[in-house]
Amino acid sequence: MTEPLLVARSIRKTYRLNRGQTLQAVDDVSLEVRPGEVLGLVGESGCGKSTLGRCLLRLTDLTSGELLFEGHDISRASERTLRPLRPRMQMVFQDSYASLNPVRRIGDLLAEPLKIHRDVHGQRRTRATIAARLEELMDLVGLPVSALARYPHEFSGGQRQRINIARALALSPRLIVADEPVSALDVSVQAQIVNLFTDLKERLGLTYVFIAHDLAVVRQISTRVAVMYLGTIVEMGETDTVLHTPAHPYTAALIAAVPEPVIRLHASRTLLRGDVPSPIAPPSGCRFHTRCPKAEARCAQDAPTLRSLGDERLVACHFPIVG
């Protein structure tokens, strides 16, 4: 098997709050991202998806754990050490407008990373090289070259997301973490942007971690999927396996909560009851036990760890749904 592009081992991210309280946003997450795959990251609001995404690109410090990118240990690497790696790992955010400086033309915004970072030979790029690259980027994301002379507010949400994607692509990355990149868009536009991501992946040989709360989007784009609950991964495996035969009661409940059953569910229908508990004082044992229809006494005491169900799928549950 090929070397993973990214390896995370027991990653934790703890936020210190007022009055000495701590919040475990990401708690003991281990995963691998393989070259060419799309790993979908799903879970309810506040479960730690964005925090994990930022940890994976070292856009934030890890509280503990190990992180390898292309074999380099970047767990505690300084910004200076990370700098030459930065071009190869990029992020696309949900809010297409917030990430674009409104007073600058698109051409200037996209040229910025090309001016800051040297090329693969350690040389500064010439103006002509940058200009040619900008045209190439517009072509890649399906925008006219004339867009380079315009300002962010002159575009629709979908077009602005194309611009954000172009900026992420500028330095020819290998890995893109996309944090809910289509969640703020109209459904019809969502499909176009998801198709663009798929198309770019094929053309440029990219690898994605694709964060979404919409299971239909995740099913469309992801080869594998990781389901998060209160900072932990509760199930991870091939998208078809996980979405058609969920083994973790939380995954089953998430799927059952999809209003239009875009995914035909073979497992029994369970519904989520109650609210997500606070990550400041998470439940003992299995964090899902306060809402789980299958919970037994043991679940409140022993925290289940991720283990294999034999089909390249991992599940953290004492009583997984089988068959």
Ligand SMILES: Nc1ncnc2c1ncn2[C@@H]1O[C@H](COP(=O)(O)OP(=O)(O)OP(=O)(O)O)[C@@H](O)[C@H]1O
């Ligand atoms: N800078 C911060 N300081 C303190 N707590 C934070 C900080 N950032 C996130 N959190 C908390 O960490 C937890 C995980 O947040 P995160 O934004 O990663 O979740 P998410 O799954 O991306 O949610 P959403 O679907 O709403 O985007 C939440 O409880 C959130 O309130």
Ligand code: SF4
């Ligand atoms: S370990 Fe128990 S509470 Fe947790 S998901 Fe499994 S059955 Fe439910």
Ligand SMILES: [Mg+2]
């Ligand atoms: Mg988020």
